[in-house]
Amino acid sequence: MSKGYLLGTVSVDRLALRPKDQYIELDIDLLRGERVVDLGLQERGAWLESGRKIQWDRLCVTAGSDVRRLEDFGDALYLRELRDAERLKALIDRREPLDIVGAGFIGCEVAAAARQRGCAVRVHEALTQPLLRVLGAELGGYLGEVHRRHGVDVRLNVESPPAAQGIRLVGVGSAPRTELAERAGLEVDRGIVVDELGRTSAPGVFAAGDVTRFFHPLLETRIRVEHFQTSQRQGFAVGRAMAGAAEPYHEVPWFWSDQYDLNLQYVGAGLPWDQTVTRGELGRPPFTQFYLDAGRLVAAAGINDHHTVARARRAMQARKELTVDQLADPRFDLRMAGR
Numbered sequence: 386m387s388k389g390y391l392l393g394t395v396s397v398d399r400l401a402l403r404p405k406d407q408y409i410e411l412d413i414d415l416l417r418g419e420r421v422v423d424l425g426l427q428e429r430g431a432w433l434e435s436g437r438k439i440q441w442d443r444l445c446v447t448a449g450s451d452v453r454r455l456e457d458f459g460d461a462l463y464l465r466e467l468r469d470a471e472r473l474k475a476l477i478d479r480r481e482p483l484d485i486v487g488a489g490f491i492g493c494e495v496a497a498a499a500r501q502r503g504c505a506v507r508v509h510e511a512l513t514q515p516l517l518r519v520l521g522a523e524l525g526g527y528l529g530e531v532h533r534r535h536g537v538d539v540r541l542n543v544e545s546p547p548a549a550q551g552i553r554l555v556g557v558g559s560a561p562r563t564e565l566a567e568r569a570g571l572e573v574d575r576g577i578v579v580d581e582l583g584r585t586s587a588p589g590v591f592a593a594g595d596v597t598r599f600f601h602p603l604l605e606t607r608i609r610v611e612h613f614q615t616s617q618r619q620g621f622a623v624g625r626a627m628a629g630a631a632e633p634y635h636e637v638p639w640f641w642s643d644q645y646d647l648n649l650q651y652v653g654a655g656l657p658w659d660q661t662v663t664r665g666e667l668g669r670p671p672f673t674q675f676y677l678d679a680g681r682l683v684a685a686a687g688i689n690d691h692h693t694v695a696r697a698r699r700a701m702q703a704r705k706e707l708t709v710d711q712l713a714d715p716r717f718d719l720r721m722a723g724r
């Protein structure tokens with residue numbers, strides 16, 4: 386919804402997770418337009434807004450996340466649901482000027498799509514570089530320059546954006562939808578707290594996806610991830626656990642972002658790092674930046690360099706030791722790590 390759909394290269398029917406018929410084939414009752422208002426932990430029956438009650442043996446909360454809203458931005462657009470994307474696309478189709486608040490992934494992707502469609506775009510970011518928290522100053526700075534080269538007016542260190550010239554789109558992150566879980570008394574700590582099998586603090590109650598902060602056995606810490614590859618793969622593991630299998634989700638999170646002719650791939654969980662190492666020349670794709678913490682590889686971000694990121698991902702998954710020299714040397718095949 387922030388890339389191909391706005392560009393007009395992906396049609397709306399390709400945005401659905403699955404075609405409707407597949408739910409029938411899989412014998413899944415999909416209740417649309419029905420909001421759960423109470424998980425009903427005591428009586429093992431969840432209440433819907435319509436007054437209907439659904440008995441359950443095991444329950445999984447997958448309420449996802451919602452955009453973080455800014456006060457005083459009453460008329461602004463946010464991008465979370467299809468109707469938001471449709472509204473935004475209509476504005477872009479009319480080449481309306483756009484003021485984007487927040488240079489995170491959503492802000493940057495929308496800026497790129499809108500510029501490519503010929504809109505005037507200004508981006509206002511509170512921090513010193515776009516995507517600073519995830520990618521750091523060097524790569525964030527590079528991406529800021531890319532946007533400038535494409536004609537985006539990138540404004541950094543902005544405490545409060547000035548009056549908008551165009552339509553305002555706010556992309557300042559999201560927060561897990563934990564209200565139901567909190568009301569039900571489940572343990573919540575910036576996400577529903579679950580173990581490596583998706584089990585919450587209540588027996589028979591599981592949670593998966595964006596809404597969870599889950600224990601990751603490989604990274605040995607609890608993480609919350611907002612990417613669909615992770616929410617799907619972790620979802621598979623939690624579904625299996627609900628059916629009695631104990632196969633923890635332990636893949637290193639991975640996602641990509643498309644901006645102009647650049648494809649960024651990232652592997653890692655946004656954990657803190659104290660050193661970066663670049664393979665190739667930063668600013669001249671293809672190149673990859675590695676992030677290390679106390680000498681251990683914790684993330685990699687590649688620009689038009691998916692082979693390197695895929696190999697780094699396998700090395701991280703197998704907990705292979707890699708030296709700074711090996712990471713920096715494009716001739717060193719990361720598949721040979723630790724051999």
Ligand SMILES: Cc1cc2nc3c(=O)[nH]c(=O)nc-3n(C[C@H](O)[C@H](O)[C@H](O)COP(=O)(O)OP(=O)(O)OC[C@H]3O[C@@H](n4cnc5c(N)ncnc54)[C@H](O)[C@@H]3O)c2cc1C
Nearest residue numbers: 386387420421448449450465594595611612613614616640
């Ligand atoms: C514009 C945009 C672009 C993105 N781009 C990328 C990308 O390029 N790559 C990537 O990896 N990730 C991307 N993401 C993130 C990705 O979409 C999420 O990580 C993923 O959708 C999370 O899946 P989920 O099932 O946990 O939650 P969601 O997809 O948020 O699904 C939660 C569902 O639960 C429903 N719900 C909530 N509360 C209730 C209730 N009380 N009763 C009934 N239903 C309820 C919601 O309506 C929603 O349908 C993007 C997100 C957005 C918004």
